[in-house]
Amino acid sequence: MKKLAILALGALALGVASAQSNVIKIASVSPLSGPQSALGTAIAQGAQMAIEDAQARFQQLGFQLQFAPQDDQATPDVGVAVARRIVNDPDLLAIVGHLNSGVAIAASEIYKDTNLAMVSPANTNPRVTDRGYLNVNRICGRDDVQGPVGAEYAVRVLRKQRLFVIHDKTPYGQGLAEAFAARARELGAQVVALVGTEEASNFQPLILQMRAQRPDLVYYGGIYDKGGVLVKQMRERGITATFMGGDGLDASDLVKIAGSAAKGVLFTTTAGPISTLPKAAEFARRYKAKFGKDPEAYAVYAYDAANVALAGIEAAIKANNGRKPTREQVARAIREVKLDGLTGRIEFDSKGDRKLSDYYVVGMKEAKYPGEVLRVIQFAPPAARQ
Amino acid sequence: MTVADLLAILPQTILEGLLLGFVYAMVALGYTMVYGVLGLINFAHSEVFMIGAVIGLEVFRFWGNPEAPVIPNPFLLLLVALVFAAVGSGTMAVLVERFAYRPLRKRGSKNILVPMITAIGVSFLLQDLTRIYAALRHNEFNMQYRTYDALNTTLLLPFETTIQVKGILIIVVSLLMLFALTYLVNRTKLGKAIRAVSQDMQTASLMGINPDVIISRTFLVGGSLGGVAGVLFGLLYTNVTPYSGVLPGLKAFTSAVLGGIGNIPGATVGGLILGQLETLSGTYLPFLTNGNFGTEYKDVFAFLTLVLLLLFRPQGIFGQNVSEKV
Numbered sequence: 001m002k003k004l005a006i007l008a009l010g011a012l013a014l015g016v017a018s019a020q021s022n023v024i025k026i027a028s029v030s031p032l033s034g035p036q037s038a039l040g041t042a043i044a045q046g047a048q049m050a051i052e053d054a055q056a057r058f059q060q061l062g063f064q065l066q067f068a069p070q071d072d073q074a075t076p077d078v079g080v081a082v083a084r085r086i087v088n089d090p091d092l093l094a095i096v097g098h099l100n101s102g103v104a105i106a107a108s109e110i111y112k113d114t115n116l117a118m119v120s121p122a123n124t125n126p127r128v129t130d131r132g133y134l135n136v137n138r139i140c141g142r143d144d145v146q147g148p149v150g151a152e153y154a155v156r157v158l159r160k161q162r163l164f165v166i167h168d169k170t171p172y173g174q175g176l177a178e179a180f181a182a183r184a185r186e187l188g189a190q191v192v193a194l195v196g197t198e199e200a201s202n203f204q205p206l207i208l209q210m211r212a213q214r215p216d217l218v219y220y221g222g223i224y225d226k227g228g229v230l231v232k233q234m235r236e237r238g239i240t241a242t243f244m245g246g247d248g249l250d251a252s253d254l255v256k257i258a259g260s261a262a263k264g265v266l267f268t269t270t271a272g273p274i275s276t277l278p279k280a281a282e283f284a285r286r287y288k289a290k291f292g293k294d295p296e297a298y299a300v301y302a303y304d305a306a307n308v309a310l311a312g313i314e315a316a317i318k319a320n321n322g323r324k325p326t327r328e329q330v331a332r333a334i335r336e337v338k339l340d341g342l343t344g345r346i347e348f349d350s351k352g353d354r355k356l357s358d359y360y361v362v363g364m365k366e367a368k369y370p371g372e373v374l375r376v377i378q379f380a381p382p383a384a385r386q
Numbered sequence: 387m388t389v390a391d392l393l394a395i396l397p398q399t400i401l402e403g404l405l406l407g408f409v410y411a412m413v414a415l416g417y418t419m420v421y422g423v424l425g426l427i428n429f430a431h432s433e434v435f436m437i438g439a440v441i442g443l444e445v446f447r448f449w450g451n452p453e454a455p456v457i458p459n460p461f462l463l464l465l466v467a468l469v470f471a472a473v474g475s476g477t478m479a480v481l482v483e484r485f486a487y488r489p490l491r492k493r494g495s496k497n498i499l500v501p502m503i504t505a506i507g508v509s510f511l512l513q514d515l516t517r518i519y520a521a522l523r524h525n526e527f528n529m530q531y532r533t534y535d536a537l538n539t540t541l542l543l544p545f546e547t548t549i550q551v552k553g554i555l556i557i558v559v560s561l562l563m564l565f566a567l568t569y570l571v572n573r574t575k576l577g578k579a580i581r582a583v584s585q586d587m588q589t590a591s592l593m594g595i596n597p598d599v600i601i602s603r604t605f606l607v608g609g610s611l612g613g614v615a616g617v618l619f620g621l622l623y624t625n626v627t628p629y630s631g632v633l634p635g636l637k638a639f640t641s642a643v644l645g646g647i648g649n650i651p652g653a654t655v656g657g658l659i660l661g662q663l664e665t666l667s668g669t670y671l672p673f674l675t676n677g678n679f680g681t682e683y684k685d686v687f688a689f690l691t692l693v694l695l696l697l698f699r700p701q702g703i704f705g706q707n708v709s710e711k712v
Binding site: 033034035037169193194195196197198199200201202204205206208209211212225228229232233236237238253256257259 | 391392394395398399402406517521526527528530533538540548550619623624625627630664665668669672673680681682684
């Protein structure tokens with residue numbers, strides 16, 4: 001019986017393949033190797049779970065749903081090369097990714113040529129959606145809100161007055177740090193330094209500047225792989241200022257790198273810890289059973305992002321009378337998706353930002369991930385600027 | 387920021403620059419010695435340095451687990467790490483020479499570019515082999531040195547300057563290695579043979595010196611220094627990745643050129659100068675330029691100074707004009 005079914009399926013597949021492929025692919029693009037792979041792998045695995053959940057549903061619609069994880073190595077040139085390669089696959093209808101805004105901005109220029117829809121779980125740089133592309137959406141918040149949220153907390157709640165702001169010179173890190181610094185100045189705090197560095201190991205010059213400037217808070221716009229080293233070296237050299245950053249620090253590897261120096265680190269994030277998302281508990285359990293580890297925050301967001309993409313594709317299939325939709329039809333349908341995800345209500349505004357996003361301030365009471373949510377603030381994205 | 391504030395951190399800045407400079411100097415020696423005997427710029431040396439850092443890290447991990455230490459004394463542990471890294475990196479350098487450079491030399495390749503491109507290729511190979519190792523062994527990319535209170539204890543020096551015990555150890559180990567090397571090159575038979583081969587390989591071989599053996603030993607010595615420098619680098623900055631060697635390697639190579647490539651005291655002085663230039667410019671640029679040029683310009687500034695220096699002294703500080711090398 002089973003054999004027969006497989007035979008029949010095979011014949012069906014052959015028959016359809018000759019006319020039009022009934023395969024639909026969704027790709028995740030994120031760093032699967034290199035220093036940021038902890039976050040990138042979480043994105044791929046979150047998306048994988050959503051796609052595997054939906055495979056039976058798509059089977060009923062007559063489509064075979066496939067998942068194609070890609071590695072962008074967290075660098076724009078690799079991201080663009082991957083984008084060029086995958087846009088040529090006609091079965092590919094949506095992208096879940098990327099991790100890094102700098103990579104997403106560059107790669108989405110390629111996706112745009114064929115209106116290949118991208119749903120981002122993690123790209124917070126304003127320019128990702130401010131370009132107004134039909135195919136680009138995100139379900140996380142924005143740096144021009146995340147940075148100010150951090151500044152409000154640092155200045156108003158913690159009453160920090162001398163702020164030393166560092167970024168990693170990527171669009172993500174710099175955008176975040178500058179938004180933080182601007183809001184902090186408006187609130188009356190003094191930004192004693194706003195510096196960028198691509199350094200990965202030797203932060204001594206910055207630490208020497210801290211000795212001279214005596215800041216009471218150091219803000220880092222960047223990713224945990226460098227931020228963790230920075231805070232560790234600061235503590236070793238006796239700098240006791242509070243260390244704060246954005247969602248780039250939101251990874252369990254921060255603790256691995258910084259060790260005991262992770263204690264007391266604060267960060268804002270657009271992806272709340274799993275424990276704050278009541279609906280994510282079941283997901284976390286299944287994730288752990290499948291991959292043998294607890295999901296990082298972005299796994300949940302990638303799961304939601306993939307579900308948004310899937311919902312869009314399903315709507316487009318229905319609108320297209322059950323036939324395979326074009327990429328443009330999918331992109332239009334995704335913009336219209338309304339969905340209750342694990343991270344809350346998902347609806348996009350006209351440029352692809354989520355209508356309401358949560359921003360979390362998280363503190364590491366002990367050197368243990370995840371930290372404790374200190375505050376949750378809900379924010380709408382700023383209106384489109386042209 | 388007053389001038390007094392800026393001057394207050396000057397001694398500390400110079401001290402940090404000194405630590406960095408010693409690391410550069412030890413790596414630079416590897417470049418300069420190989421260049422001396424072969425006229426080859428061994429770009430794979432930066433990876434030999436990085437592998438030294440990884441070997442040291444593994445020693446700390448295996449035998450220094452705080453819960454059940456095999457070697458409970460951090461100082462002894464460091465010594466073991468240094469020895470293992472020296473032997474491991476030295477062996478690695480010898481292997482690279484044996485399997486990548488010697489076959490080319492034996493085929494009588496006259497083009498200097500061929501071994502240089504090979505060196506770059508070997509460098510990529512070693513990076514990615516380390517990456518595979520780190521991924522399989524630890525499932526990690528960023529590898530962390532363990533930290534020990536005994537090594538991190540901070541001591542107070544005059545002028546509000548602080549130094550950690552590990553900082554003192556870095557200076558002591560570097561000085562010992564530099565003295566040992568000077569002794570080896572100037573006072574031993576091996577050193578004499580190395581100098582002979584570097585002056586004229588053919589004539590040296592007529593005097594009963596086997597150049598292959600001497601070249602191999604040179605790689606061993608240079609590689610060992612690189613391995614020791616790797617452990618010190620890891621100890622100082624704590625984070626090691628498979629690509630950690632690239633930038634320090636490039637800067638150490640620059641130090642070697644600055645001091646006069648092929649010249650052993652020159653490499654040391656070059657490294658110390660570059661360490662100072664980098665740390666001083668990284669620390670003071672934002673203050674001196676009113677924030678217009680931040681710390682990110684430290685390398686630009688350091689290398690600009692080098693360009694200027696080399697414009698006036700193209701052969702480097704200690705270098706002689708040896709046109710027959712080219």
